[in-house]
Amino acid sequence: MKISELLTTDLIKLSTEAQDKDGILQEMIETLEKNNKISDKDEFYQVILEREEKSSTGVGNGVAIPHGQSDVVEEAALVFAKSEAGIDFDSRDGEPAKIFFMIAVPEGGSSDHLSVLSKLSRKLMHEDFRTDLLNADSKEELLEVIEAEEE
Amino acid sequence: MKKIVAVTACPTGIAHTFMAAEALEEAAKKKDVEIKVETRGAEGVEDELNEEDIEEADAVIIAADTDVKTDRFRGTAMISVAVGDAIDDAEGLIDEALTKAENYDPSDEDLVEDVKERKSERSSERSGAYKHLMNGVSRMIPFVVAGGLAIALAFAVGGIHMKGALAGALGQLKGAGFTLMVPILAGFIASSIADRPGLAPGMIGGYLANDLGAGFLGGIVAGFLAGYVTQWLKDTIKLPKTMQGLKPVLILPLLSTLIVGLLMIFVIGKPMGAVMSGLKGWLEGMTGTNRILLGAIIGAMMAFDMGGPVNKAAYTFGAGLLASEASTGPVIMAAVMAAGMTPPLGLALATFMAPDKFDEQQHEAGKAAAVLGISFVTEGAIPFAAADPIKIIPSIMTGSAVAGGLSMLFRATLQAPHGGIFVLAIPGAVGNLFMYGVSILAGTVVTALLVSTLKNKVK
Incomplete structure (x- = not known):
């Protein structure tokens, strides 16, 4: 399985109007719902919030990876969002986050998607990859960046 | 590289x-x-x-x-x-x-580190109900220590009737400590299960258990009840986002306390109170032989798994009774501590009595075990038991049974739930001090004799 199978163009948002952490979370969850990836928006929001309460998923270097595993997830999916200005995400290094990957994982079932997500997490630690993601101007270009990295 | x-x-x-x-x-x-x-x-x-x-x-x-x-x-x-x-x-x-x-x-x-590591590993491995119970018990113990030693000092200052203003004040301290003990036990069992929202219904349930004469057993029931009820409410109640904030501050405390409190008062309190007074009557009316037998069983339990669940069950029984039953609790507690001290003490003695049956490393370990033994850290016996369980565990169980049985026979009393040999120095903490010392010594010697007879020589 590949990252591009979890992240379709409909799930990519190259710009966001959200101003704060709650706003960007809501926006990404709505994207999941519109694409029928989750069956209950409020429930999944709770799952995401519970994870954030334990410790922020803003991992520093401008990256945030809010994630949740729940039975309201119909199908494993990723949402990508980008904020030029950056959003305060209570990140570990105190810097605003610019790259967001929301990860939705169903309860039980196949674990194919898990290894994809662990690979993505590893890649996000590389500065080149982050810069390329930030510089991608179109959805297609963004997917190309990800696919190139997967080769 | x-x-x-x-x-x-x-x-x-x-x-x-x-x-x-x-x-x-x-x-x-x-x-x-x-x-x-x-x-x-x-x-x-x-x-x-x-x-x-x-x-x-x-x-x-x-x-x-x-x-x-x-x-x-x-x-x-x-x-x-x-x-x-x-x-x-x-x-x-x-x-x-x-x-x-x-x-x-x-x-x-060294051994002391090793024992410390094993202890913390054990507590991280604890799971389910046992973990919740131990979370409550560990929070409760300092209250029992404070209350118990206050009463010991009150006896020392004012005699058995606690005469005088200072003794009276110390008695009041003990009252406060012991009254808080059961609510703390119940509250922290509940919050181990349901996090912070469990604390209030747990403590309130524990307070009611006290009030209804259900003692620490009632407190344990109240704690589990409050924890699971609160967790269930947390999982079941779904609110629209705008009202989410009300859940932890209004809805959970109100509903969980109502459910737990009313169940305690109308359903659980009375039978648990009857169990406690039955237990009290049985303990008070016990004849000499039965007392020795109970002491021996508690003692063997203390040694069986050296700090594991069986040991903790005996310990919790002693510490819980200490605070809820002024007449019999200190007697049981004394047996518990004596039996918990003899395994490492007996093994330490054995390394001196039969030096050719232990290797050099175990000789070193023996010295450390002596220190752990006088401090009532039963886990000090683990390194020996792990190396040769078939011979060591029955030996230390027998020694501890002797110590527990004798301590009960002599009606030695102990007002604090911990402290080892150091608590003996606090005036009033131990009743029948001399015979208590004899009990511990006898258990230690029996353990050492059995171990040095049963073990084979080191080649």
């Missing part, structure tokens, strides 16, 4: 585990250090470290927000941090680990 092994883990096991692993691998590459990182993620364990890896490693880095067992790394320099620390500053961690390795001397890990 230096080699490091690392383990990364996080609660969900999807992202941070792997980010930390990547960060460590990248940092090691930069610093020209060989590294192997075991990831414990949602999919399971990947790149599992084998014995050879650990053998070759100069240092171990644990970057995890979940419990990672560390016994396989014993004897190698290790640092343990949160998973986020590895993402933030992996290079710093590698430096820190290598510095630690340079100044590391494996022989520093």
Whole structure:
């Protein structure tokens, strides 16, 4: 399985109007719902919030990876969002986050998607990859960046 | 080239585990250090470290927000941090680990450390109801210590009738400590189950248990009831987002307290009160033979698993009774502590009585076990029992049964639930001090004799 199978163009948002952490979370969850990836928006929001309460998923270097595993997830999916200005995400290094990957994982079932997500997490630690993601101007270009990295 | 092994883990096991692993691998590459990182993620364990890896490693880095067992790394320099620390500053961690390795001397890990490690491993392995109960008991003990020693001092200052203003005040202190004990027990059992929202219904339930004469047994029931009820309410009640804020501050405390409180008052309180007064009557009316038998059983339990669940069951019984039953509690508590001290003491004595049956390392361990024994740390016997369980465990159980039975026979009393030999120095803490000392000594000698007879010579 590949990252591009979890992240379709409909799930990519190259710009966001959200101003704060709650706003960007809501926006990404709505994207999941519109694409029928989750069956209950409020429930999944709770799952995401519970994870954030334990410790922020803003991992520093401008990256945030809010994630949740729940039975309201119909199908494993990723949402990508980008904020030029950056959003305060209570990140570990105190810097605003610019790259967001929301990860939705169903309860039980196949674990194919898990290894994809662990690979993505590893890649996000590389500065080149982050810069390329930030510089991608179109959805297609963004997917190309990800696919190139997967080769 | 230096080699490091690392383990990364996080609660969900999807992202941070792997980010930390990547960060460590990248940092090691930069610093020209060989590294192997075991990831414990949602999919399971990947790149599992084998014995050879650990053998070759100069240092171990644990970057995890979940419990990672560390016994396989014993004897190698290790640092343990949160998973986020590895993402933030992996290079710093590698430096820190290598510095630690340079100044590391494996022989520093002596028995006392070993016992401490085993104790903390055991508490991290605890699960389910037992874990919740121990969370409550460990929070309760300081209250019993404070209350118990206050009453001991009151007796010392004002005699058995606690005459005088100071003695009266000390008696009041004891009252406060013991009154708080059951609510604390129940509250922390409940909050172990249901987090913070469990505390209020648990403490209120525990207070009612006290009030209804249901004592510490009622408190344990109240704590579990409050914890599971609150957890159920937390999971079941769904509110629209705008009203979410009301859940922890209004809805959960109100509903959980109503359910727990009313159940305690109308359903559980009375039968639990009857159980407690039955227990009290039985303990008070016990004849000599039965007293010795009970003391022997409690004693054998203390030694059986040296700090494990059976030991803790006997201990909780003693400490709980200490606060709720002024007449019989201190008698049981005395037997519990005597029996808990003799396993390490007896083994220490055995290393002197039969030096040819222990290797050099065990001779060293014997000295440490003596210190642990006088401090009432039964776990001090574990290193010996682990090496030869078939011979050691029956021996220490017999010795502890002797100590517990004798202590009960002599009606020795102990007002504090801990302290070992040091509590004997506090005036009034121990009743029938001389015969109590005899009981502990007898248990120690029996243990040592059995161990030195049963064990084979070291070749």
